[in-house]
Amino acid sequence: MHRLEDIPGESLERRRARLEHALRRFCALRQGCRVILVYDGQPGMAHASRADGSQGGGLEVIFSRSPQRADDLVLDYSRTLQERTQLHVVSSDQLDIGARIGALPLKHWTSESFALHLQGVLRKATPGASGEDPGEKPQRPRGNEVTDWAREFGFPREPREG
Numbered sequence: 001m002h003r004l005e006d007i008p009g010e011s012l013e014r015r016r017a018r019l020e021h022a023l024r025r026f027c028a029l030r031q032g033c034r035v036i037l038v039y040d041g042q043p044g045m046a047h048a049s050r051a052d053g054s055q056g057g058g059l060e061v062i063f064s065r066s067p068q069r070a071d072d073l074v075l076d077y078s079r080t081l082q083e084r085t086q087l088h089v090v091s092s093d094q095l096d097i098g099a100r101i102g103a104l105p106l107k108h109w110t111s112e113s114f115a116l117h118l119q120g121v122l123r124k125a126t127p128g129a130s131g132e133d134p135g136e137k138p139q140r141p142r143g144n145e146v147t148d149w150a151r152e153f154g155f156p157r158e159p160r161e162g
Helices: 012-029 070-081 094-101 111-125 145-152
Strands: 035-039 059-063 088-090 107-109
Touching: 012 035, 012 059, 012 111, 035 070, 070 094, 088 111, 107 111
Parallel strands: 035 059, 088 107
Antiparallel strands: none
């Protein structure tokens, strides 16, 4: 979560909301995608999905329950779901998670590398992400650009009127 674009002074809840939104968009672009996002919870919180409607769009948000940590839940899910095709676990915690899932048949991503992947996928899928304003007219063709494209697509040359 902290690997996505940091905004100074942003609250933990707001950062979580941005991450969850990005993951829902990611899932919407990937047929059959399912993401289980695990947070460390607070004492007394249920080990369950949030009750605030944060499920949906291929994303399930889960909080650990004290004394269990999010790391423990990630490991449990990794072991339980390891036989699924294309299971990916995202964590930069090499000691508690990375080393312990190394023998499992899954792909392990660091938070940094997955954040870059996620941002790239979302950027490609976002209109105008290339820096162009989708509401703007395209620039006028330059030089022989029209003639070159016409030739490329097999259109006959038209004689120029003069």
